[in-house]
Amino acid sequence: MHKPRSGHVLQEVLGFADETPSRKEASHRQRLKRLLSGKLDFHGEYSNYAVHSWHSFPAKFPPQLPRLLIRELTEPGEIVFDPMMGSCTTLTEAMLLNRRALGSDIDPLALEIAKAKLKTINASDVWATGRRILASAQKACDRNADGLAKEFERRFNENTRTFIDYWFRKKTQLELISLVREIECLLDPCLRDFFKLVFSSIIITKSGGVSLARDLAHTRPHKVEKKPTSVFVEFWRRLQRVLRDYYPAASVKDPSIFEADARNLPLRDNSVDLIVTSPPYASHAIDYMRAHKFSLVWFGYPVEHLSALRKKYIGGDSIGDVRLLPMPKHSGQVVRSLSHLDSKKGLVLHRYYSEMMQILLEMFRVIKRGRAVVVVVGSSRMRGIDVQTDKCLSEIGEEVGFHLVHVAERRMDRDRRMMPARWHGNGGNNIELRMHKEFVLGFLKPASEP
Ligand SMILES: C[S@@+](CC[C@H](N)C(=O)[O-])C[C@H]1O[C@@H](n2cnc3c(N)ncnc32)[C@H](O)[C@@H]1O
Structure with a gap:
């Protein structure tokens, strides 16, 4: 033919x-x-x-x-x-x-991750902004611990505070509040979404992370005694890792x-x-919300709201x-x-x-x-x-x-x-x-x- x-x-x-x-x-x-x-x-x-x-x-x-x-x-x-x-x-x-x-x-959290991953970021803006928000957050922790403690009371309802108190050390709580506050103030939505993802990634990790839970990434949190880790050190470390293999x-x-x-x-x-x-698998074999709420509470979601949402999974x-x-x-x-x-x-x-x-x-x-x-x-x-x-x-x-x-x-x-x-x-x-x-x-x- x-x-x-x-x-x-x-x-x-x-x-x-x-x-x-x-x-x-x-x-x-x-x-x-x-x-x-x-x-x-x-x-x-x-x-x-x-x-x-x-x-x-x-x-x-x-x-x-x-x-x-x-x-x-x-x-x-x-x-x-x-x-x-x-x-x-x-x-x-x-x-x-x-x-x-x-x-x-x-x-x-899946939506937050998607917003951050699918936008193009400029690595030099990220480095400069990352340094700046870390310095401001650290300064707030050093000089205004009382103000941050008040902010903690103001931000979270009673059930959410109880959840956070159980799973995060007091010092870690103040560091996380000071950092998330800086991130929320970013005017550029791409940078804001990106830093929210980095913030969440220091909580939901395979082992360790800044909470007192182990196995969060496997959605099987259990409380353990851990060596205290600095939120700021972890955040900087993650930032370097995230940018290592990045291309848009x-x-x-x-x-x-x-x-x-x-x-x-x-x-x-x-x-x-x-x-x-x-x-997902049947019978909550992987319980997404059980792990994801460890990050989502910091972004303003009350625990009751998240528990209600979990029923729809x-x-x-x-x-x-x-x-x-x-x-x-x-x-x-x-x-x-x-x-x-x-x-x-x-x-x-x-x-x-x-x-x-x-x-x-x-x-x-x-x-x-x-x-x-x-x-x-x-x-x-x-x-x-x-x-x-x-x-x-x-x-x-x-x-x-x-x-x-x-x-x-x-x-x-x-x-x-x-x-x-x-x-x-x-x-x-x-x-x-x-x-x-x-x-x-x-x-x-x-x-x-x-
Ligand atoms: C196995 S994971 C998907 C993983 C994905 N393929 C990846 O590569 O990351 C299943 C997803 O189903 C979502 N999910 C559970 N119930 C849902 C529902 N009713 N509607 C939409 N998504 C749901 C969970 O939030 C979870 O993100």
Whole structure:
């Protein structure tokens, strides 16, 4: 067959220009299948480039995973969406690849992290401002400790003060107030968001941090006696680390970030080109709010407000006032098997699969026809039973209208994708093996109405 001549060149460059919708869908399906059948472990690959290492976040993606999917399944300028963006790994990669990044989350800290990560900062402004706010904060601590103590009383309500008093030393409290006050006064929103992120990153850390909690980054805080650490020294250290690997994520367009419950997205039908996302585990296995409130209280959120918000997170373990949906066959069986052993846990699982059904329905609505939705989920055991998240979510996805193209399994890099501490140290047993495995579900929205 000879090559097409003039008039066809543009079609060749644009790739799909002469394709009918069903051929487009077929090639998308093949591509998705090929990608998910390939190697998805990325162990040993360097992941701390650009802004990826700026803030701890449990169960974050290795950036190579969304990168591969975005590069192969979209064209520059197309819209890549993550409705549970967390530390915005998908959005960062979308921007680095010149796609339009769109992201949402229910978690206020995720939104703060995204605001800071996705803007371009000027390193020399950061150094100069960092020095200045540290000097002013230190001066306030040295000369106006009484004023800061009054500010503490004024800023926080009683419950929030009790929480802070339990988890932070008095001296640390005053240092944190003096620093956050300086940050709030910054007029440049980019610098303000950036320094809020650095501030939060000295509290939510893998080990240590300036609170009295250990394992905050794993969302399993427990109180320990620690050597006192200076907020100012930690802040300066983090600033240096954050800027070490920094380069901005260039984009054809600014990212759009918004607060939303993934079950109810304020987006038009058929409006995004690719979704790459990962939901929380069932039964609060990773309890985002439990850790994130250690930072959020300093940004003005009262603890009661945060506790109320926590109830709206997917995978919660309370069962009052939740909407349970009818489950398809296999998922219903898994829920029933668990209910026989433990009726409360059975309801918690039913809640999780119902919430995931609502999210899959929303993703089905907003993704364009013929395009892919990739959902990364961990395996979970409840009361010793494997609750088969891969099979159940595949089935639920098909129930809401998706074609299931492929389910891949990947081994998590145990040092990278931070998981709750109790999942570590179970050396080699079955539970430990399961918790370090996750599934990548590839769905496609059919090109035509059924
Ligand atoms: C596994 S994390 C996502 C991590 C992300 N892929 C990354 O690379 O950082 C799951 C996210 O779901 C969010 N989430 C939980 N419930 C939600 C809800 N109802 N609506 C939107 N996001 C929710 C959590 O706040 C958390 O950020």
